[in-house]
Amino acid sequence: AAAFQAAIRTLRVLNALRDYRVGRPITAPQLEALGADALVDALAAQGQHLLALRIAEYLSLPEAGRRVVQQWAVAKVQGNPNAPDLAILETILGKLGAMPGASFASVAEGAFRAGRQRLAAALLDHEPRAGEQVPLLTQMGEQERALDKAIESGDTDLVYLVLFHVWRKGDFKELVRVVAGRPLAAELFVSYCRATDPELLKTFYFTVGAPHAAAQAALLDALEARDGGPPGE
Structure with a gap:
């Protein structure tokens, strides 16, 4: 019976x-x-998205169905360059939102590559996975938003990802500005500097207006240099 049902499904697909x-x-x-x-x-x-989706549903291929809807959404963005962002967003939400597990980030990336950054940002608001949100936001130059999303997720690796992205751009003052008012980000950056670059830590403290902390860092650095390691070793 199972073989017969499989044969029927195959014939229907071939006829389509x-x-x-x-x-x-x-x-x-x-x-x-x-x-x-x-x-x-x-x-x-x-471009046969409707047929592809129907076949995926008929053959019980949920992952393939998600890929189809995501590709359709990207094509919708790229094929309608003059359509308002809101109209495109509502159309995509109606389809993608009904597809469990669909990646809004993949569609947002397509929108970003098509030069529609505002639409990409709006799509990312609907992406529940911070691991997909944050890297794309950093690529888009949305560092503060990326950092906030990373902090909200509680994933310190994502926080470091954003911090290092800003730092690699060579603008230390921008890094300090982004970290300001975000205690977790500041704490992680201080921990990193304390372990790897004491001079950078002192620079950071002076830049944020914490000379006493900078002096303490300098003293600790001097003690470690004298004793050949951190105090207590």
């Missing part, structure tokens, strides 16, 4: 592919060799 509006006739052995996932991806790449 033979439709003149699709024009992709293939045989059952060819479909088996290609694989259902690859077929769905190929149809989506050709």
Whole structure:
């Protein structure tokens, strides 16, 4: 019975592919060799998003279905350069929001590459995974927003990712400004400097207007240099 049902599903997929509006006739052995996932991806790449999604749903391929909707959303953004951001956003939310596990970040990246940064930022607001939000926000130059998202997530690796991104740009004052008012970010940066670069730590303290802390850091540095290691060792 299971084999019969599988054969019926295969025939229905093949018939859909033979439709003149699709024009992709293939045989059952060819479909088996290609694989259902690859077929769905190929149809989506050709712009046949609706058919690709229906086949994914019919064959119970949820991951393939998510990819189709994400590709459709990117195509929607890139194919409508003059459409208002809000209109595109609402259309995408209606589809992507109904697809559990769909990546808003992947669509946001497509919007960013298409030069639609405001739309990309709006899409990222709907991405629940900070690990996908934060890296793209840093690429977009949204350092403070990226840092806030990283802090909210509680993932210190993401916080460091943003801090090092700003630091690598060579603007120490910008780093200090971004850290200001964000205790967790400041604490992590101080910990990093204390462990790897005492001179940078002193510079940081002076820049933020904490000369006493800078003096303490200098004293600790001097003691370590004299004793050959941190106090207590």
